[in-house]
Amino acid sequence: xxxxxxxxxxxxxxxxxxxxxxxxxxxxxxxxxxxxxxxxxxxxxxxxxxxxxxxxxxxxxxxxxxxxxxxxxxxxxxxxxxxxxxxxxxxxxxxxxxxxxxxxxxxxxxxxxxxxxxxxxxxxxxxxxxxxxxxxxxxxxxxxxxxxxxxxxxxxxxxxxxxxxxxxxxxxxxxxxxxxxxxxxxxxxxxxxxxxxxxxxxxxxxxxxxxxxxxxxxxxxxxxxxxxxxxxxxxxxxxxxxxxxxxxxxxx
Numbered sequence: 001x002x003x004x005x006x007x008x009x010x011x012x013x014x015x016x017x018x019x020x021x022x023x024x025x026x027x028x029x030x031x032x033x034x035x036x037x038x039x040x041x042x043x044x045x046x047x048x049x050x051x052x053x054x055x056x057x058x059x060x061x062x063x064x065x066x067x068x069x070x071x072x073x074x075x076x077x078x079x080x081x082x083x084x085x086x087x088x089x090x091x092x093x094x095x096x097x098x099x100x101x102x103x104x105x106x107x108x109x110x111x112x113x114x115x116x117x118x119x120x121x122x123x124x125x126x127x128x129x130x131x132x133x134x135x136x137x138x139x140x141x142x143x144x145x146x147x148x149x150x151x152x153x154x155x156x157x158x159x160x161x162x163x164x165x166x167x168x169x170x171x172x173x174x175x176x177x178x179x180x181x182x183x184x185x186x187x188x189x190x191x192x193x194x195x196x197x198x199x200x201x202x203x204x205x206x207x208x209x210x211x212x213x214x215x216x217x218x219x220x221x222x223x224x225x226x227x228x229x230x231x232x233x234x235x236x237x238x239x240x241x242x243x244x245x246x247x248x249x250x251x252x
Contacts, residue, residue, distance in 0.1 A: 027227035028055040030075060032066040034082035034214060035170040036107060036144055036189035040247040041080065044240045051234070054227035062170040064141030070095055070219065077222025078232055080214070082107065082171070083143035087217040100218035104235050105249035107212035109147045109204040112178060112193050113185035116200055123202035125185070126157050134164050135177035135186030143212055144171045148187035150209035190248035214249075 033041045038060050045056045063081040070076055070090060081087050084103065090096040113119045118131070125131070137145030152158035166183050168174035171192070178186040193201060216235060222228035234240055241251045
């Protein structure tokens with residue numbers, strides 16, 4: 001009778017070898033992501049993991065807080081900021097790999113309320129009043145908060161509205177203030193309300209504030225991380241860019 005054991009052992013050895021090779025090729029990367037980009041980042045990460053076998057651990061928060069953490073040694077492999085200044089600073093300070101920085105999205109600012117009709121199509125509610133609280137993200141830590149301050153300043157309303165402003169640590173918290181009714185309206189990212197049903201909004205003209213160029217960069221801690229490098233390449237590719245545009249961002 002034919003002894004099949006040697007053949008079976010060989011098949012198992014090949015299978016184990018292939019499995020080990022795949023495991024060796026797969027890697028894990030820790031990515032710091034600006035809060036406004038939460039939902040598109042999750043969607044892109046899912047596509048990336050399915051396509052490559054790599055694993056991503058995403059953390060969400062304000063760009064300013066992330067930069068402080070990175071400067072203090074936080075082990076992130078890549079940084080997706082809500083601005084261009086912090087990735088450029090990371091590069092200048094020797095925290096990022098030179099030549100890896102690029103703009104992955106251009107954000108849009110929206111004045112939003114859950115109350116239908118409260119925010120008109122031109123944002124004149126800001127001057128008319130009729131509300132007690134206006135939510136913005138911390139302008140020192142979040143580029144969307146800075147854009148909100150610039151917009152109010154251009155409209156000559158920043159000083160008059162200061163007593164009504166409630167500040168969130170990130171754009172996510174500013175949005176939560178509006179969602180929970182802690183503020184009747186607030187400046188948020190278009191991506192946060194693009195699928196929101198009802199309510200009222202004003203898409204702030206891009207000329208009313210500095211461009212929200214959101215840049216990504218590979219950090220020195222991730223210089224040899226294959227998953228981090230592959231993810232940034234994927235982020236700049238056709239599939240990811242389609243998702244980014246789907247959430248209301250512009251791409252370059």
